[in-house]
Amino acid sequence: MIGNRYAKKPRSKDEGEKPFWISFADLMTALMTLFLVVMAVSLMVVTKKINEATQAEKERSSEILDICTSIKDDLTLKNQLITVDCRENRINFGEAGRFGHNDYRLNSEGIQALSALVPVVLEAANSENGKKWFKQIVIEGFTDTDGSYLYNLNLSLRRSEWVMCSLLDPTFNQELTLTNEQKNQIKQLFLAGGVSFNAAKDSKEASRRVELRMQFYGLKEKDSAEAQPIFVSAPIETCQLAR
Template identity: 60%
Template sequence: MLSNKAAPPGRSREEGEKPFWISYADLMTALMILFLVIMVTSLVLVTQKIREATQDEEQRVSEISDLCRELANNADLKNKVIQIDCKDNRINFGEAGRFGTGQFKLSSDGENALLDVVPLILQAANSEVGNKWFKQVLIEGFTDTDGSYLYNLNLSLRRSEWVMCTLIGDKNALKLRLDPDQKIQIKKLFLAGGVAFNNSKSTKDASRRVELRLQFYGLKEREDLNPELDAKFSDSTEEKCFI
């Protein structure tokens, strides 16, 4: 028996010729939306990284400031001669830290102030924050403008080296009750450097001075330890103390 069910009507000719691809305008719109999504995501990630870096730097600055203020408070209790500027991270000793014309040795008051501040600096460097950020202490010996540049450069270097020798001398080491490890730490932590008559003061007397500049690590900076170089530097510095 034949079925009377009608066959489905065939597709018209016009319907078969209609395009089934996405139009060019729709394709460009989709690509633009995808591009905007990628850009917004990238901006969010970059902004987040910048915010985290800013927060880390603010925390670093805050921790270093707190460390310096604590050091300044302890120094003020120990010896009123010691003056610590936490804005520039510098330590000076006022008139006690001044040299005579052509001289590279401080008075007894200046030497005592140096010896008083050393244990405080070691205490700060060995603290939790100090272990994290404390890099080194640069000894800067300044001169006045009298004499040639090379003369003053040599004189400023002799002044900073004398300070270094004062810190690591056996007599003062006994006075400070430094153990061998602390003496080695001083050699590594303190660095003598001449600066000639740069950053001169209003008077020649005030210009002939010594200052200790506290230096701290940056966010990305980490100490590249080299025991051989440290040993050579320490040995050469100590040899100069006996010349």
């Protein structure tokens, strides 16, 4: 009897394993909780960055719209045939910006409209928002569909070059008086380009035209953009196109 009283009770097979499995379950719970916390923090950081980028893009778009609107609403352009499209950031001269068939010379009305527009554009480019976002203005020459593509490409380039000549060659446009600083800014800001007949209008007369396309820096583009070249003005700029 005494021996039986102190006899060891048999242990179940998994009794020694229970503490181990309980600790492992607690560990998994802790790891899962930590994972959820890390995921929640990561989502908050990503969401914050997206919201900041969205807000920055909204501010950029608003400031660019202010630049374009300041050009569009300028009183000196009210009596001109100029149309400023702030949705596409394009400036159209209407009938004043049209050319004759196979001709690259801008008419007198176009020269007059250009003389009124350029000081307004330079003023907008020198504003606080303009210095921040204004990248360049592309002078785009267009043609009708008569002739070959390469012929019209050359013709469209000469039309845009004629506009540039009207800005820099004093013999082209005596109504436009610019300082050397303004002329240097035109060389940095304006870019002549031809589009041939890729954007033809409904009529051939309307297709033979010139337009200005305003380009602006993106959010990250401004910081990585190369410095603008500094041009040394010649005593007198001379256009190379035949008059």
